[in-house]
Each structure stands twice: as structure tokens, then as C-alpha cells.
Amino acid sequence: MPSSKPAPSDDAEPSSKPAPPGRPTPAEAPELIWLRPERTGRGPRPAHSRDSIAAAAIGIADAEGLDAVSMRRVAAALGAGTMSLYNYVPKKEHLLDLMLDAAAAEYRLPAEPSGDVRADLTELAHQQLAIFRRHPWVPALVLARPGIGPNALRYTDHFLAATAPTGLDGGTRMEAMALFNGFVCQFAQYEQTAAAGAKWQAELAGYLGRAAMSGDYPHLAQAFATAGPPADPDKAFDRTLHRVLSAVLAPAEEDRGP
Amino acid sequence: MPSSKPAPSDDAEPSSKPAPPGRPTPAEAPELIWLRPERTGRGPRPAHSRDSIAAAAIGIADAEGLDAVSMRRVAAALGAGTMSLYNYVPKKEHLLDLMLDAAAAEYRLPAEPSGDVRADLTELAHQQLAIFRRHPWVPALVLARPGIGPNALRYTDHFLAATAPTGLDGGTRMEAMALFNGFVCQFAQYEQTAAAGAKWQAELAGYLGRAAMSGDYPHLAQAFATAGPPADPDKAFDRTLHRVLSAVLAPAEEDRGP
DNA sequence: CTTCTCTAGGTACAGCGTACGTAGAAGCGC
DNA sequence: GCGCTTCTACGTACGCTGTACCTAGAGAAG
Numbered sequence: 001m002p003s004s005k006p007a008p009s010d011d012a013e014p015s016s017k018p019a020p021p022g023r024p025t026p027a028e029a030p031e032l033i034w035l036r037p038e039r040t041g042r043g044p045r046p047a048h049s050r051d052s053i054a055a056a057a058i059g060i061a062d063a064e065g066l067d068a069v070s071m072r073r074v075a076a077a078l079g080a081g082t083m084s085l086y087n088y089v090p091k092k093e094h095l096l097d098l099m100l101d102a103a104a105a106e107y108r109l110p111a112e113p114s115g116d117v118r119a120d121l122t123e124l125a126h127q128q129l130a131i132f133r134r135h136p137w138v139p140a141l142v143l144a145r146p147g148i149g150p151n152a153l154r155y156t157d158h159f160l161a162a163t164a165p166t167g168l169d170g171g172t173r174m175e176a177m178a179l180f181n182g183f184v185c186q187f188a189q190y191e192q193t194a195a196a197g198a199k200w201q202a203e204l205a206g207y208l209g210r211a212a213m214s215g216d217y218p219h220l221a222q223a224f225a226t227a228g229p230p231a232d233p234d235k236a237f238d239r240t241l242h243r244v245l246s247a248v249l250a251p252a253e254e255d256r257g258p
Numbered sequence: 259m260p261s262s263k264p265a266p267s268d269d270a271e272p273s274s275k276p277a278p279p280g281r282p283t284p285a286e287a288p289e290l291i292w293l294r295p296e297r298t299g300r301g302p303r304p305a306h307s308r309d310s311i312a313a314a315a316i317g318i319a320d321a322e323g324l325d326a327v328s329m330r331r332v333a334a335a336l337g338a339g340t341m342s343l344y345n346y347v348p349k350k351e352h353l354l355d356l357m358l359d360a361a362a363a364e365y366r367l368p369a370e371p372s373g374d375v376r377a378d379l380t381e382l383a384h385q386q387l388a389i390f391r392r393h394p395w396v397p398a399l400v401l402a403r404p405g406i407g408p409n410a411l412r413y414t415d416h417f418l419a420a421t422a423p424t425g426l427d428g429g430t431r432m433e434a435m436a437l438f439n440g441f442v443c444q445f446a447q448y449e450q451t452a453a454a455g456a457k458w459q460a461e462l463a464g465y466l467g468r469a470a471m472s473g474d475y476p477h478l479a480q481a482f483a484t485a486g487p488p489a490d491p492d493k494a495f496d497r498t499l500h501r502v503l504s505a506v507l508a509p510a511e512e513d514r515g516p
Numbered sequence: 517c518t519t520c521t522c523t524a525g526g527t528a529c530a531g532c533g534t535a536c537g538t539a540g541a542a543g544c545g546c
Numbered sequence: 547g548c549g550c551t552t553c554t555a556c557g558t559a560c561g562c563t564g565t566a567c568c569t570a571g572a573g574a575a576g
Contacts, residue, residue, distance in 0.1 A: 030461055031457075031458055031461055032461055032462065032465055034465060035461065035464075035465055040552085040553080041543085041553095042542075042543055042544085042551080042552045042553050043541070043542055043543070043551090043552050043553020043554060044540085044541045044542050044543090044552095044553065044554050044555085045541095045542080045554085046553090046554065046555095047554080047555080070531080070532065070533080071532085071533065071534080072531085072532080072533095075556095080555075080556085081555060081556035081557075082533095082534095082556075082557090083534080083535095083536095083555075083556050083557075083558095084554075084555050084556055086534075086535095087553085087554060087555075091533085091534085092532095092533065092534090140401075140402060143398075143401045143402075143444075143447075144398060144401075145451075148462070148465070148466070150469075150474075153469055153474075153475050153478060154474075154475070156475070156478055157474075157475040157476065157477045157478045158477075160477035160478060160480075160481055161476075161477045164477065169484060169485075169486075170480065170481025170482070170484050170485055171481070171485055171486065171489075173481065174481065175494075175498050178444055178448070179441060179444075179498070179501075179502070182440045182441065182444045183437060183440065186401075186436055186437075186440045189401075190436070193403075199289075200289055203288055203289055203290050203293065204290065204406070206293075207290055207292060207293055207406070208406070211408075211411055216408075216411075216412075216415075217411050217412070217414070217415040218415065218419075219415045219416075219418035219419045219422065220411060220414055220415045220418060222418075222428065223418055223427075223428025223429070223431065223432065224428070226427060226428050227427075227428055227429055228427075228429065231429075236433075240433050240437070243437075243505045243506070243508060244437070244505055246504070246505050246508060247501045247502055247504050247505030247506075248501070248505075250501060250504060298521085298522075299522095299574085300520085300521045300522055300573080300574060300575085301520090301521050301522025301523060301572070301573060301574070302521095302522065302523055302524085302571085302572040302573055302574090303523090303572090303573085304522090304523065304524095305523080305524080328562080328563065328564080329563085329564065329565080330562090330563080330564095333525095338524075338525080339524060339525035339526070340525075340526090340564095340565095341524075341525055341526070341527095341565080341566095341567095342523075342524050342525055344564095344565075344566095345522085345523060345524075345525095349564085349565085350563095350564065350565090
């Protein structure tokens with residue numbers, strides 16, 4: 001999503017009417033869904049809620065993948081007309097934001113970190129991986145647009161708290177979190193493609209093997225040749241996580257040779 | 259999936275026909291575009307090539323974002339009919355594969371690594387970031403589906419060669435590459451969203467500030483409060499890259515306290 | 517030459533996000 | 547109570563997408 005921003009094109013607002021009372025002012029509504037109140041309290045009671053909508057969308061995404069989540073499908077799952085959804089969710093993008101934050105609500109975070117940074121982050125990574133396995137559509141979404149809903153912020157706050165003992169400054173710890181999340185996302189995505197389909201898998205292996213044999217990629221060929229049996233995914237996760245944590249937790253400026 | 263899968267439907271030949279000479283066999287074509295020959299050599303000369311198609315698509319993506327890349331747009335840019343594209347690219351997914359590999363062709367890789375692992379990988383990361391800045395649509399694509407075209411394989415081979423002096427085994431070095439690529443992708447994407455739009459940026463800052471003030475996210479608030487001025491992007495990149503390389507290049511099993 | 521394969525490209529379809537407009541319910545000021 | 551206003555629900559419609567299917571005709575193979 002980051003790429004498709006041709007132009008705001010919205011700013012053709014010379015001046016006039018900043019805020020006369022009782023204005024529709026659709027142009028001034030905040031773009032961020034978290035800044036829009038869920039209800040204003042006038043008119044008839046809404047028949048649905050953001051939570052129920054997100055839950056319906058998540059149900060579809062879990063069962064049939066993210067591509068199956070369309071406004072029509074979600075509305076139908078709620079028993080609502082398609083366009084009614086737009087009273088709750090101004091754009092589909094925002095529906096994805098809601099889904100992401102609803103998934104982030106599944107974290108079980110302790111009130112206070114234990115003080116053992118490595119242990120806390122390992123636990124956090126395991127929870128994250130578990131969520132990603134339960135909701136395979138999440139990693140792709142997180143990589144595309146990191147969420148900033150209330151639950152995502154709770155997660156961020158916990159990460160910052162858990163890493164406080166390192167003495168690193170806030171900015172560095174935020175970078176560390178991005179690195180950490182990125183790793184877990186990538187691992188989960190790799191797991192998914194690996195589990196995708198035997199036929200496709202075989203085709204890929206054949207292609208890579210042929211490429212290795214061609215002589216054009218000697219080091220790749222060697223890596224293939226010396227590769228052991230496929231490791232236990234959880235073991236591989238912990239091993240690489242250990243590496244990532246080392247990078248993340250290292251003191252501010254370290255220097256070590258290769 | 260009601261009915262919309264007419265299957266081969268080529269029909270009407272229930273009998274065997276495993277391999278009479280010169281059969282269409284559309285069902286057995288490989289899914290991977292790299293396994294399909296570009297031309298078979300019969301019939302009239304094709305008016306285009308995979309390279310020219312990829313170049314046209316990249317031109318659109320660079321100028322207007324990945325969302326603007328549709329089969330119709332690319333065909334029009336080539337002066338071809340929409341459906342003619344499908345003679346070269348069986349699915350749009352494959353067009354994206356071609357684009358990705360064409361971008362990967364922009365790497366300028368030395369015949370042999372220098373032997374200084376850190377220096378080689380730093381140079382590689384800088385080239386990668388430069389490509390991502392030239393083609394802002396690439397990171398999202400790479401994160402979604404790592405490419406395995408000829409140029410991507412050349413890149414992989416170079417990474418393996420450059421990291422050979424570490425003594426790590428092939429599998430670990432492949433994991434290291436994934437980590438490395440993931441970091442650069444994420445950094446490039448972060449840069450893009452940061453550069454996206456001032457209005458959106460201000461809204462986000464306001465929201466995060468308010469969230470921090472709310473008292474629900476004390477550590478986030480503290481990180482905000484102690485945050486310095488926004489750093490030079492290139493400096494930040496090198497600093498975090500240094501961290502990532504430390505993780506990537508560390509010997510197989512290390513153990514260090516928090 | 518015939519034959520057969522391949523390419524170019526038009527037409528058509530199902531599905532998408534969503535702009536717009538209408539009908540009616542529910543809260544507020546009088 | 548009344549009416550005004552503001553909200554919700556939802557049908558219709560538009561422009562766009564990927565692509566299945568089909569017809570012509572070009573050009574190599576026999």
C-alpha cells in the first residue's frame with residue numbers, strides 16, 4: 001500500500017467555511033480510523049459494531065484467505081447490505097486495520113515484564129508466532145502496514161517495557177521492535193509457503209536443483225549439496241530468534257570482527 | 259467457488275491419450291514462469307518479449323505505483339491488445355515475477371567477494387537500498403513473495419559467496435540472507451511511508467501523541483518524550499545495518515547475557 | 517503444396533471498491 | 547406533543563480488474 005499514493009488531490013480547499021455548525025464536512029474527517037468515534041449518539045442504534053465487523057472479516061480470512069475478504073462478503077456474513085458496511089468502515093483499508101488490531105487483541109501480556117529481557121522477548125515472539133499461525137493472513141498485512149490500533153500500541157508498550165533494562169534509548173528500541181516483528185513475520189510467511197502445496201513445492205525444488213546444476217550459481221549449488229535434512233520449524237525459529245535477539249539487545253555501539 | 263472452474267474442458271476426449279505427438283496439454287504447463295520456455299520456435303515471430311513487457315510494467319510502476327500496473331495498462335503501453343499479453347505471461351502473478359527479476363538485474367556484483375564480509379554485505383545493502391529507492395514498489399513485492407528468477411539467484415549466490423568466510427553452513431547463511439533482505443525492505447518501506455504525505459503524517463503524530471498522553475501506554479510515552487530529533491536516514495540505516503550484520507555474522511552458537 | 521502451430525486481439529463475464537441517493541428511525545429543541 | 551435534524555440501512559450503478567474463450571491469419575514443417 002505504500003506505493004499507491006498518486007496525490008492527495010484533496011487540498012483544493014481555498015479557505016472559506018472552516019467549521020460552521022452542523023456541517024457535513026465529509027472532507028475533513030480524519031483518515032485514521034482510530035481518530036473517528038465509533039458512534040456519535042444521534043439517530044437510530046447501529047445494528048453492528050466495529051468489533052463484530054472485524055470478527056466477521058477475520059472469520060472469512062481465516063477460512064478462505066485474505067482475498068476472500070470483500071466488502072460484499074463481510075456484509076453478507078453480517079446479514080447486512082453491502083453499502084451499510086460503509087457506515088462503520090469508510091474504506092476497505094480501514095477494515096483491514098480493524099482486523100489487524102482485533103488479532104493483536106489476542107496477546108496475553110503480563111502487567112509488568114519479568115526483568116529478564118531475553119526470556120520476555122522469547123515469550124513474546126512465541127505468542128506472535130502462535131497468532132500468525134492461527135491467522136495466516138496477518139503477517140502479510142503487518143509487513144505491508146504496521147498497525148497502530150489500541151491493541152498494537154499495547155503490544156508496543158509492552159515491548160518497550162520489556163527492553164527497558166537494556167538501557168537503550170527509545171528510538172533504538174523501536175527499531176529493535178521493527179526488526180523483531182519483521183523476523184517473526186517472515187518466518188511465519190516462509191512456513192506458509194513451505195506448507196502451501198506439494199506439487200508447487202516439487203516444481204520449485206526441481207527448478208532450484210536444475211539451477212544449481214547449471215554451474216551458474218556455484219555457491220548456491222554448494223549450499224544445496226551440504227544442506228542437512230529440513231530442520232524442525234520450532235527449533236529453527238528459536239535458533240534464529242536467538243540471533244535476532246543478540247542483534248537487538250547488543251549495547252549501543254559495539255564492534256566485532258566478522 | 260460455484261462453478262467457476264470449468265476445468266480443462268478441452269473436452270470430450272475421455273479416452274487415454276497420454277502423449278500423442280504435438281498435443282496441447284495446457285494443464286501440464288509448469289506453474290513457475292522460469293520453467294516455461296520463452297519461445298517454442300514455431301508460428302509467427304512474437305512482437306514482444308518478456309524483457310520488454312517487464313520494462314513496460316516497471317515504467318508504469320515507477321511512475322504511478324504498483325496499483326497502476328494492470329494487464330490492460332501494460333498492454334497499452336506496449337501498443338498491444340490486452341489479451342495478447344497472456345501469450346507471454348500466463349497470469350498476472352508471473353508479470354510481477356518478471357518485474358522483480360528485472361529489478362534484480364540492476365545489481366552490480368563483483369566476480370568475487372573481497373573477503374571482508376562486513377564490507378561486502380554493507381556494499382550489497384547499499385545497492386539494495388538504492389534499487390528500492392529507485393523502484394519503490396519492489397520492497398512490498400519482495401516481502402510478499404521472494405523472487406527466484408535468474409537475477410535473484412545471482413544475488414543469492416553472491417550473498418552466499420560473500421558470507422562463506424564466516425564458516426557458517428549454507429542453511430544458516432540462507433536464513434541470514436532472509437534476515438538481511440527483510441531488514442532492508444522494511445527500512446525502505448518505512449522511508450516511503452515517512453515521505454508519503456504531510457497531512458497524513460501530522461494526523462498520525464497527533465494520534466500517537468494523544469495515545470501517549472492518555473496514560474495507557476506509559477513506556478511509549480516515555481520513548482516519545484526522550485526521543486531526539488529525526489535522524490539522517492542514511493545514518494540510521496548504517497547504524498541498524500551494523501546491528502543486523504552482527505546478528506548475521508555471529509558464530510553458530512553464541513551465548514550472551516541481556 | 518498442405519498442415520499444423522503459434523500469435524494477435526476482440527468480446528464477455530464475474531467480481532471488485534465505492535459514489536450517490538432514497539427511505540425511514542430516533543434523538544433534540546420547542 | 548411537534549418538527550427538525552441527524553443518523554442508519556441499503557439498492558443501484560459505474561468504472562475498473564483478471565482472465566476464459568474464440569476467431570483470424572502468419573509462418574514454419576512435412
